[in-house]
Amino acid sequence: MTGKNVTLRLLDKADREILKLPRPVKGAIYDFQHKFKTNPDSAGLRLKQLQGHDKLHSARVNDEYRALLLRVADDDWLIVSVKHRKEVYAHLDRLTYSVNRVTGGIEYVDLQVVHESVLRPVPPPATAPTEPVAPVSPAPPEPATSKPLFDEWSEEQLTDLGVAPSLVPLVVALTTEDQLLGLVEYAPQLTGEVLLALYDGKAYDDVLEQVTAPVAAPDPVDTEDFQAAVERPATIVTTTDDALREALEGEDFGRWKVFLHPTQAKLVGRDYSGPARVGGGPGTGKTIVALHRVKHLVERLPAGRNKPVLLTTYNKNLAADLRSRLLALGGETLLSRVEISHVDQLALRTVREAEPGNRKRIVDEAQAVREWRSLLDELGEGGWDPEFLHDEWTQVILGQAVTSRTDYFRARRAGRGRTVSRAERAEIWQLAERFTQRLDRLGVQTWDQIAERAAQLEVARARRIQAIDQQREEAGGLDNVHVADGSGGWLRYRYRHIVVDEAQDLRPAHWKMLRAMTAPDRNDLFLVGDTHQRIYKNQVTLGSLGINIRGRSSKLSLSYRTTRQILHSALNLLGEETYDDLDGSSETLAGFRSVLSGEVPDLHRLDDWQSEREAVAALIDSWGQVPHEQIAIAVPTNQMASEAAYTLAQHGIRALEIGPDGPRGDSGVHIGTMFRFKGLEYQHMIIAGVTDGLVPRANVQQRRTTDPARYRAEMQRARSLLFVAATRARDSLDVFWHGEPSPFLTELIQARPPVAV
Numbered sequence: 229m230t231g232k233n234v235t236l237r238l239l240d241k242a243d244r245e246i247l248k249l250p251r252p253v254k255g256a257i258y259d260f261q262h263k264f265k266t267n268p269d270s271a272g273l274r275l276k277q278l279q280g281h282d283k284l285h286s287a288r289v290n291d292e293y294r295a296l297l298l299r300v301a302d303d304d305w306l307i308v309s310v311k312h313r314k315e316v317y318a319h320l321d322r323l324t325y326s327v328n329r330v331t332g333g334i335e336y337v338d339l340q341v342v343h344e345s346v347l348r349p350v351p352p353p354a355t356a357p358t359e360p361v362a363p364v365s366p367a368p369p370e371p372a373t374s375k376p377l378f379d380e381w382s383e384e385q386l387t388d389l390g391v392a393p394s395l396v397p398l399v400v401a402l403t404t405e406d407q408l409l410g411l412v413e414y415a416p417q418l419t420g421e422v423l424l425a426l427y428d429g430k431a432y433d434d435v436l437e438q439v440t441a442p443v444a445a446p447d448p449v450d451t452e453d454f455q456a457a458v459e460r461p462a463t464i465v466t467t468t469d470d471a472l473r474e475a476l477e478g479e480d481f482g483r484w485k486v487f488l489h490p491t492q493a494k495l496v497g498r499d500y501s502g503p504a505r506v507g508g509g510p511g512t513g514k515t516i517v518a519l520h521r522v523k524h525l526v527e528r529l530p531a532g533r534n535k536p537v538l539l540t541t542y543n544k545n546l547a548a549d550l551r552s553r554l555l556a557l558g559g560e561t562l563l564s565r566v567e568i569s570h571v572d573q574l575a576l577r578t579v580r581e582a583e584p585g586n587r588k589r590i591v592d593e594a595q596a597v598r599e600w601r602s603l604l605d606e607l608g609e610g611g612w613d614p615e616f617l618h619d620e621w622t623q624v625i626l627g628q629a630v631t632s633r634t635d636y637f638r639a640r641r642a643g644r645g646r647t648v649s650r651a652e653r654a655e656i657w658q659l660a661e662r663f664t665q666r667l668d669r670l671g672v673q674t675w676d677q678i679a680e681r682a683a684q685l686e687v688a689r690a691r692r693i694q695a696i697d698q699q700r701e702e703a704g705g706l707d708n709v710h711v712a713d714g715s716g717g718w719l720r721y722r723y724r725h726i727v728v729d730e731a732q733d734l735r736p737a738h739w740k741m742l743r744a745m746t747a748p749d750r751n752d753l754f755l756v757g758d759t760h761q762r763i764y765k766n767q768v769t770l771g772s773l774g775i776n777i778r779g780r781s782s783k784l785s786l787s788y789r790t791t792r793q794i795l796h797s798a799l800n801l802l803g804e805e806t807y808d809d810l811d812g813s814s815e816t817l818a819g820f821r822s823v824l825s826g827e828v829p830d831l832h833r834l835d836d837w838q839s840e841r842e843a844v845a846a847l848i849d850s851w852g853q854v855p856h857e858q859i860a861i862a863v864p865t866n867q868m869a870s871e872a873a874y875t876l877a878q879h880g881i882r883a884l885e886i887g888p889d890g891p892r893g894d895s896g897v898h899i900g901t902m903f904r905f906k907g908l909e910y911q912h913m914i915i916a917g918v919t920d921g922l923v924p925r926a927n928v929q930q931r932r933t934t935d936p937a938r939y940r941a942e943m944q945r946a947r948s949l950l951f952v953a954a955t956r957a958r959d960s961l962d963v964f965w966h967g968e969p970s971p972f973l974t975e976l977i978q979a980r981p982p983v984a985v
Contacts, residue, residue, distance in 0.1 A: 233303050234264065234265045234266075234268055234303045234304075234305070235265075235303060235304045235305065236261055236264055236265050236305050236306075236307065237304075237305070237306045237307065237458065237465040237466065238306075238307045238465060238466050239306055239307060239308050239334070239336060239463070239464070239465055240417070240464035240465065240487045241414075241416075241417075242307055242308055242309055242310070242336075243487075245309060245310065246310050249293070249310065252290075253289065253290065253292075253293050253310070256289050256290040256293065257289055257295075257310060260273075260287070260288075260289045260290075260295060261307075264287065264295075264305070268287070268305070272288065273287045273288050274286075274287060274288040275287045275297075278296075278316075278317070278320055278323070279320055280320050280321065281320065281323065283298050283299050283300070283325065283454065284296060284297070284298060284299075284308075284323060284325065285297045285298075285299055285305075286316055286317075289310060292312055292313060293310055293311065293312055293313065294310070294311060294312075294313050294316045295307050295309070295310050296308050296309040296310070296311065296316065296323070298325055298334065298336070298454065300334070300454040300455050300457070300458045301454070301455040301458075304455065304458065306334065306458060306465065308325065308336040309336070309338065319340060322338060322339040322340040323336075323337075323338055323339075324336070324337045324338075324339060324392075324394040325337070326392070326393065326394070326451065327449060327450070327451040327452070327453065327454060327457040328390060328392065328416070328418065328449075328451075328462065329387070329449050329451050330387075330388070330389070330390040330418070330440060330443075330444050330445070330449070331390060331418060331443050331444060331445055331449075331460070331462035331490065332445035332447075332449040332456070332457055332460045332462055333418075333457060333460050333461075333462025333463040333464075333490065334454060334457045334458055334463045335392050335416040335419075336416075337392055337394050337395060337414075337415070337416065338414070339394065339395075341414050342395065342398065342410075342411060342414045342415065343398070345410035345411065345413055345414055346398065346402070346407045346410040346411050374403035374404065375403065376400060376401060376402060376403055377402045377403060377404075377405075377408060377427060378399055378400055378402065378423070378426060378427075379400065381426065381432065383396045383400060385432065386399060386400070386422075388436075388440075389422045389426075389432075389435055389436060389439070389440050390418040390419065390422055390439075390440050390443070390444075391418075391419045391422055391423065392415065392416050392419045395411070395415055395419060398411065399411070399419075399423065405427070408423060408424070408427060409825050411423070412424060412823060417464070417489070417823075418439075418440070418443060418462075420823050421439050421786065421821070421823055422435060422439055422440065424792070424821065424823055425438070425439050425821055428792070428821070434818075434819070437819075438785060438818060438819030439785075439819065439821075442490075442491045442785075443461075443462055443489075443490040443491055445460060445462065460490075461488075461490040461491075461493035461494050461497075462490045464487050464488065464489070464490065464493075466487065488513075488516070488517075488520060489513065489786060491784060491786070492513055492516065492517050492520070492784065495517050495521070495782055495784075496517055496520040496521050496524050497524055499750065499751065500750060500751050500754070500780050501750055501780070502748065502749075502750070502752065502753075502776060502777075502780060503752060503753035503754075503755070503770075503775045503776060503777050503780065504751075504753070504754050504755070504777060504780040504781070504782070505731070505754075505755045505756070505757075505770075505777045505780065505781045505782070505810065505811075506518075506754075506755070506756045506781075506782050506783070506784060507756075507757065507758055507759075507781065507782070507783045507784070507809065507815060508756075508758060508783050508784030508785060508820075509758060509760065509784075509785065509787060509795075509817050509820040509955070510758065510761060510787065510789065510790060510798075510951075510952070510955035510956075511787035511788050511789030511790045511822075511909070511955060512784035512785060512786060512787055512788070512820075513784060513786075513788055514729070514756040514757065514758065514784060515550070515553075515729050515756065515907070517756060517784070518539070518550075518727050518728075518729045518754070518756045519539075519550070519553055519554055519557055520557070521727055521754050522537055522539050522554060522562075522566055522727050523554075523557055523558050523562055525537050525725045525727070525751065526558070526562055526565045526566060529565060529724070532565075533564070534565075535564070535565055535566055535567040536565065536723055536724035536725065537565060537566045537567070537723065537724065537725045537726075537727070538566070538567045538568075538569070538574075538722070538723040538725070538726045538727070538742075538745070538746075539554065539566055539567070539568045539569075539727045539729070540568070540569055540570060540571045540574060540726070540727070540728055540729070540742070541570055541571065541728065541729040541730045542570060542571055542572075542730050542733040542734055542764075543570050543572075543888070544570045544573065544888065545888065545890045545907070546570065546729065546730060546906070546907045547568055547569060547570035547573070548890070549907060550568055550729060551563070551568045554566065554568065567723070571679075571728075571734055571738045571741075571742075572675050572678065572679065574682075574741075575675075575678050575679045575681075575682035575683075575737075575738065575741060576590075576678050576682075578682040578685055578686060578741065579678055579681050579682050579685065582685050586673075588671050588672055588673040589671060589672045589673075590672070590673055590674070590675060590678070591667075591672045591673070591674055592674075592675070593618070593674070593675075595672075596618055596674050596676075597614050597615055597618050598614075599663070599666060599667065599670075600614035600615075600617050600618050600663060601614040603659070603662060603663055603666055604617075604659075607659075607662075609659070612656075612659070616646070616935075616938070617656065617659060617660070617663075619765060620656055620660075621660050621663065621676075622674075622676040622735075623736075623765070623766075624636075624639050624640075624641055625639070625657075625660055626676050626677065626679075626680045626737065627680075627735070627736040627737065628640070628736075629680060629683070629684065633654065633657045636653060636656075636657050637650065637653055637654075646935045646937065646938060676735065676737070679735050679737035679738055679741065680737040682737070682741045683737040683738075683740035683741040683744070686722075686740070686741045686744035686745055687740060687741075687744045689719065689744065690721070690744040690745075692719055693719045693720070693721060693747075696719060721745060721746050721747045722745045722746070723745050723746045724746065724747075724752075725746065725751055725752065725753075725754070726742055726745065726746050726752065726753050726754070727754045727755075727756075728742065728753070728754070728755045728756070728757070729756055729757070730756075730757050730761075730906065730907070731755040731756060731757030731810065732757040732758060732759045732761060732762040732766075732810065733757070733762060733763060733764045733766060734766060734768070735766045735768075736766070736768050736773060739768060739770060739773045739775060740773055740774070743773060743774045743775050753775060755777070755810075757810070758815075759807045759808055759809065759810060759815050760802060760807050760815070760817060760948060760951060761906065761948055761951065761952050762807075762945065762948055763902075763903055763906060763945065763948060763949055763952060764945075765941070765945070767808065767941075768810060769808075769810070769811060769812045770810050770811050771811050771812060777810070777811055778811065781809065781811070783819075785817075785818075785819040785820050785821060786821060786822070786823070787820065787821065787822040787824070787955075788822075788824075789824075789909055789955070789958055790822055790824070790955050790957060790958065791822060791824045791825055791826035791827075791958075791959070792821070792822045792823075792824065792825055792826075793825070793826055793827060793828045793829065794826065794829055794954065794955070794957050794960075794961045795820070795821070795822050795955070797828070797829045797954065797961065797976055798951055798954040798955045798961075799817065799820070800975045800976055800979075801947060801950050801951050801954060801972050801973075801976070802817075802947055802948075802951055803947060803972065803975075805943075805944045805947055807944070826959055826960065827959075827960060828980060829954075829957075829960070829961035829962065829963060829976070829980075830960075830961075830962045830963070830980075830983050831962075831963050831973070831976060831977060831980060831981070831982040831983065832962060832963065832964045832965075832982055832983060833964075833965060833966070833969065833982040834964065834965070834966045835966060835967075836966050836967070837868070837871070837917065837966050838875075839966065840916055840917065840964050840965070840966045841871065841872050841875035841876075841916070842875065843964065844861060844872065844875075844876075844914055844916055844964060845875055845876050845878075845879040845881060846879075847914070847962060848876070848879075848881055848897060848914075849879065849881070851912060854911060854912065855895075855911075856881070856882065856895060856896050856897045857894075857895055857896070857897075857898070858910055858911035858912060859897045859898070859910060859911065859912045859914070860897065860898040860899070860900075860905065860908070860910040860912070860913055860914065860956065861883075861897060861898070861899045861900075861914045861915075861916055862900065862901070862902045862904075862905055862913070862914070862915045862916070862953040862956075863899070863900075863901060863902075863915075863916050863917045864901065864902065864917050864918075864922040864923055864925075865901060865917075865922070866901060868916070868917050869885055869899045869900055869901060870885070872899055872916060873885055873899050876897060876899075881896075881897060882895065882896035882897065883896050883897045883898075883899050884896040884897065884898055884899065885899050885900055886898055886899065886900030886904040886905070887900075887904070898910070902915075902949040902950065902952060902953045903949065905952060905953055905956050906952055908956055909956050909957075909958055910956055910957060910958065911958050911959045911960070912957070912959060912960045912962075913953070913954070913956050913957035913960070913961050913962070914961075914962045914963075914964065915950070915953050915954060915961070915962070915963045915964070916964040916965075917964070917965065917966075918950070918963055918964065918965040918969065918970045918972075918973060919965045919966055919967055919968065919969065919970060920967070920968040920969060920970055920971060921968075922970070923946060923949075923950060923970040923972065924942065924943055924946035924970070924972075925946070928942040928943060928946065946972070947972055950970075950972055963976070
């Protein structure tokens, strides 16, 4: 067997085992994989088949350690484990491997390791067996007085859901949550997901639909065909030297570059007939899918030096994060073919390219509302709410590109809440004209104006391209040189593919602009986002903006960041609110789950804001050596962020306030308003000031009777902000308030009273 075409892969979870080995052994594994791919038959590797196994082999990593490999084809090998040589040859019947009949993926289980994690250590015999030993089923746990956790389901039902057959005898005898969690740590991924979903109370049919079906193989599975199995998404592997090194670096955060869950891998590589959307709750890897999708699209581009792929999101901080992650994923080669820009920057560049003389200063939403308030004061108009007028101007007048009073009378106002009469529309139109004139006099413009202008310019450009294409078609495929010259050059769509992260927070004008920037074609637009995490007021129906995602919408439901305990609490914060799916229908987090386990979030009630800040500082002190960059505090207002930072400083704890561009420094506890934490994650998350009147704001409650629709929208947004903040946590979540708690905390407090402080 020659080594020049040898494929060596690393099975998911084997990397976690390797990470626990001594550092010199990891270095030896790097050398081993290179030598093995060069020549597996090298005498120094001592490759040999294990007794009683037709596919399982061992090979020498160094004097003390051996790699266990499955031979899936002649020159195709899969590392399933690396063990000390004394642990390899004892009880060979404990090593099981099979092709899952549901997913079609390869699953490897060391039954002894599983038993040790679930029950008690089982000492191996001192010497290796001299005769082959037939594989046997694992002995079940000792009888217990507790009721088995999974006695409601038959062994056939469990295997139909995808539970590894070799583990079923152990599964049906589990009696405690600790035993279950020990099993999940070492079981194949689908087995763990299924068991935890059943344990959490999900119905069998729901588990079948939400957990099993998304990863099921589309075609019948031949459980003897390991070569076909290793190529399926359900067999989570890595192959390249660099990817192997990434997987073994010692950081779970690096695994996203190498291992994708089967549901993620399917979405990354799918060929879509048009725009597609991927939804999912916090921590489900939507951004990871977007980044790998970009890499997938770039790898299929023809050679060139241009940047035909756009990766965009809603703010500068997130765009910078996407750039650094994409660089980590594919290096400068990948980055050289991708334009990365936050969507407002893209709109501004488009406007300034077409109107180089436009150098107006840009004001944010808060400044714009202040200008509305000043205008109303100057006119003596006390009957209008400046925030209502600003929303009407941005979402209806600018959002629908309304250019005349007559068009405004006909404009749709779905979701705006308060009904306005024809006379009131006339008054609003007049005020909007005066407001626009006011901004012109001040030499300023809003981001909404820029987005709408960019959309107009790109739509007009797309129409010119379409006109040229039509003339070319009518001329039998020949270009009309005069038409091209008259358009200012050979017009082309700006991008071939566009990938959008955090899609739920883009404005309608952004979508019109993006739709016009790429030709309607296969794989043109790929969007990821979760409307439960919408933190701005930009509610859109993509179909009405020319982006049809019907039939091309998918959902991720497994959280890789947040523990089951934190996840359960965070979902309670959403209450009974209903959320849209960006296309006129409702969205749910049905099936949203986690296989991670931890502590239940702690709730803390204090008498006043000062006491709250002191308690937060004491809690951080109690965490000892935890790096402060892994701790964050989210609060309702900027002033509270500054006050919390001041209190921490008094306790000798450095704090970094998070601004529009991210943390203002390198080391310290991160503090900011809930708006600032989108896209971030921390080991320990603290949400402070979750007090009635602050979350939600008091003026939101005042609209309950005066403007019920707007009240509901504002309440939903406030819930979403709290939900986003809570789901930034990986290991622990602590919620503080003073006085009366936010009404959003009612269910949590009933389930878990506040801890004493």
